[in-house]
Amino acid sequence: MIKKYCLLAALALAGSAVLSAQPSRLDINLKKVGAPVQETMYGIFFEDINFAADGGLYAELVKNRSFEFPQDPLQGWKAFGHVEVREDGPFDRCPHYVRLIDPGHAHKWTGLDNEGFFGIGVKAGETYRFSVWARVPDGGSSDLRIELVNTASMGENQFLCQKELRISGSEWKQYEVILSPDTTLPKSVLRIFLVGDRKTTDLEHISLFPTDTWMGHRNGMRKDLAQALYDLHPGVFRFPGGCIVEGADLATRYNWKNTVGPVENRPINENRWEYTFPHRFYPDYFQSYGLGFFEFFQLSEEIGSEPLPILSCGLACQFQNDDPAAHVPVEELQPYIQDALDLIEFANGPVTSTWGKVRADMGHPAPFNLKFIGIGNEQWDAIYPEHLEPFVKAIRAAYPDIKIVGTSGPDSEGKQFDYLWPEMKRLGADLVDEHFYRPYDWFLAQGARYDNYDRKGPKVFAGEYACHAKGRKYNHFYASLLEAAFMTSLERNADIVHMATYAPLFAHVEGWQWRPDLIWYDNLRSMRTASWHVQQLYGQYKGRNALTLTMDGANVTGAEGQNGLFASAVLDGNKVYVKVINTSEQPQAVEFNFTGLKKKESLKGAGCVKLASDLLYEDNTLDEPDRIAPVKAPFSGEGKTLSATVDPLCFTIFVFER
Numbered sequence: 001m002i003k004k005y006c007l008l009a010a011l012a013l014a015g016s017a018v019l020s021a022q023p024s025r026l027d028i029n030l031k032k033v034g035a036p037v038q039e040t041m042y043g044i045f046f047e048d049i050n051f052a053a054d055g056g057l058y059a060e061l062v063k064n065r066s067f068e069f070p071q072d073p074l075q076g077w078k079a080f081g082h083v084e085v086r087e088d089g090p091f092d093r094c095p096h097y098v099r100l101i102d103p104g105h106a107h108k109w110t111g112l113d114n115e116g117f118f119g120i121g122v123k124a125g126e127t128y129r130f131s132v133w134a135r136v137p138d139g140g141s142s143d144l145r146i147e148l149v150n151t152a153s154m155g156e157n158q159f160l161c162q163k164e165l166r167i168s169g170s171e172w173k174q175y176e177v178i179l180s181p182d183t184t185l186p187k188s189v190l191r192i193f194l195v196g197d198r199k200t201t202d203l204e205h206i207s208l209f210p211t212d213t214w215m216g217h218r219n220g221m222r223k224d225l226a227q228a229l230y231d232l233h234p235g236v237f238r239f240p241g242g243c244i245v246e247g248a249d250l251a252t253r254y255n256w257k258n259t260v261g262p263v264e265n266r267p268i269n270e271n272r273w274e275y276t277f278p279h280r281f282y283p284d285y286f287q288s289y290g291l292g293f294f295e296f297f298q299l300s301e302e303i304g305s306e307p308l309p310i311l312s313c314g315l316a317c318q319f320q321n322d323d324p325a326a327h328v329p330v331e332e333l334q335p336y337i338q339d340a341l342d343l344i345e346f347a348n349g350p351v352t353s354t355w356g357k358v359r360a361d362m363g364h365p366a367p368f369n370l371k372f373i374g375i376g377n378e379q380w381d382a383i384y385p386e387h388l389e390p391f392v393k394a395i396r397a398a399y400p401d402i403k404i405v406g407t408s409g410p411d412s413e414g415k416q417f418d419y420l421w422p423e424m425k426r427l428g429a430d431l432v433d434e435h436f437y438r439p440y441d442w443f444l445a446q447g448a449r450y451d452n453y454d455r456k457g458p459k460v461f462a463g464e465y466a467c468h469a470k471g472r473k474y475n476h477f478y479a480s481l482l483e484a485a486f487m488t489s490l491e492r493n494a495d496i497v498h499m500a501t502y503a504p505l506f507a508h509v510e511g512w513q514w515r516p517d518l519i520w521y522d523n524l525r526s527m528r529t530a531s532w533h534v535q536q537l538y539g540q541y542k543g544r545n546a547l548t549l550t551m552d553g554a555n556v557t558g559a560e561g562q563n564g565l566f567a568s569a570v571l572d573g574n575k576v577y578v579k580v581i582n583t584s585e586q587p588q589a590v591e592f593n594f595t596g597l598k599k600k601e602s603l604k605g606a607g608c609v610k611l612a613s614d615l616l617y618e619d620n621t622l623d624e625p626d627r628i629a630p631v632k633a634p635f636s637g638e639g640k641t642l643s644a645t646v647d648p649l650c651f652t653i654f655v656f657e658r
């Protein structure tokens with residue numbers, strides 16, 4: 001491991017070394033414009049892991065809002081006075097609700113507290129929409145008091161705000177009231193109790209959202225987190241995972257049909273990550289499906305990316321199921337295949353079609369223009385191609401233009417990988433999803449990964465990847481630097497690599513199962529990691545066409561003799577972006593030598609952007625979210641050959657103008 005003091009000593013020595021060393025000459029050929037960099041190239045992988053949906057991106061603040069958590073309908077709630085749970089409510093797939101009954105004494109009270117997700121985070125000056133389905137079963141009217149409470153307060157009053165809400169009549173209706181807390185508090189409690197005549201009152205689907213959500217949607221997303229996605233310039237948005245697609249068993253696989261239609265009637269699902277790691281249990285981790293497939297498509301559209309849904313191929317998570325009986329036999333796959341066909345209709349079908357109408361009824365009559373679909377997540381062995389084949393046949397027959405994504409399993413190389421790639425080619429998959437959560441040395445050795453891939457086979461979707469330190473997996477700058485280095489291989493091979501998504505995306509600081517992740521947050525704050533900045537820079541400087549960039553005739557892949565340099569170049573109209581990652585501890589002199597220019601033509605240096613940090617083994621934090629961030633720096637000069645010094649352990653993007 002590189003220690004900081006070694007690094008500083010090396011830097012001191014290297015200061016003079018760079019002046020005397022021969023510059024590395026990077027030849028960039030402008031005559032031979034390479035393959036287009038696909039719009040989908042750099043994107044987002046979303047999975048509801050680490051409380052990424054409920055408690056994260058999905059802005060709902062109430063946990064177990066429909067009283068459907070299976071072990072205990074009151075999980076997340078604290079009932080007081082006389083509360084009954086009943087199950088003949090107005091929503092057939094979410095039948096539970098609560099009945100508040102007069103406690104029978106003037107000095108006793110009946111009501112409920114909700115703890116939220118690690119508390120309910122609220123900000124002074126912002127407004128929150130409380131809503132509830134309710135009725136007074138015996139007719140007439142009743143009054144509720146709604147409060148946001150600081151249960152730890154030493155003040156006279158515990159509440160941050162308080163409103164009353166009148167419920168009228170014996171029919172179920174939705175009511176709402178706006179709450180305006182006077183204090184910012186990351187962990188408040190929602191309190192609801194009977195006041196006035198204390199008439200028996202039924203409550204269902206109790207919800208609290210900030211009014212200021214991303215794009216102002218009522219069933220909306222947390223604004224800071226959605227903005228962090230938008231700012232990445234993502235070209236593709238993969239959802240809903242990940243292993244969650246498969247489920248620990250088929251019964252709990254991700255079933256997209258349960259995630260559309262009115263939110264009140266979306267059945268709850270067990271989260272695949274609830275019990276995955278015995279050292280990090282989250283027994284209250286369920287999927288409300290409030291963030292469902294409609295919301296995924298809508299968000300995809302709003303952040304400017306192509307949607308890429310991944311569906312179950314009828315195999316439960318193979319890591320968790322050795323017994324073949326855990327999976328659907330091939331001859332019984334039809335309902336799963338139908339789910340895939342129906343999803344395409346949901347996304348693209350006319351409003352007169354069954355599923356197109358569901359989309360239209362949800363507020364989006366225009367098609368979502370779905371182009372890609374993934375079948376299966378990390379599957380392996382012959383059972384996977386056997387399952388995939390009937391999907392491919394059915395999708396090709398009904399929707400020949402939809403591109404199908406298959407998988408090469410959970411490993412970046414090895415037996416399954418070598419078996420599955422030819423199988424995907426045989427079945428005619430358009431793209432193959434590769435996953436690699438790998439250590440430093442793997443990333444340092446993979447700069448040429450795609451240089452010799454079969455150009456006649458399916459395209460590559462690097463669908464899950466991140467650099468992990470050995471032993472302790474955590475976010476830190478050095479890992480992000482190696483990700484940047486590796487990504488030059490994606491860019492150089494833009495003819496074959498069409499998509500790449502870092503994973504996982506989100507993590508709540510109090511609810512994570514997996515590290516590292518791209519974006520961290522608590523109830524009120526969020527932080528973009530160094531890896532986020534790497535992704536963002538690649539997204540922003542994506543360019544339109546790959547260019548050939550070589551050193552002594554070879555691609556610059558961190559190979560022996562290349563001084564720890566990785567590099568790639570793209571053309572963007574009259575601009576050229578050259579990405580150089582110096583993984584060494586020495587500054588390096590480089591010469592950018594442009595070939596293929598007309599005699600009088602030259603290029604101008606137009607600045608550069610650097611991502612570096614002497615906090616090699618640290619990252620941004622919620623308290624200091626900007627300590628690692630790109631900085632713009634001067635870079636000028638004019639000619640066919642321009643010189644620069646690349647800082648040690650630095651990701652630099654040089655911008656040239658023609």
Ligand code: AHR
Pocket residue numbers: 047049241242243244377378410435464503504514
């Ligand atoms: O990203 C976390 C998990 O890693 C994904 O769910 C799975 O596909 C992979 O094993």
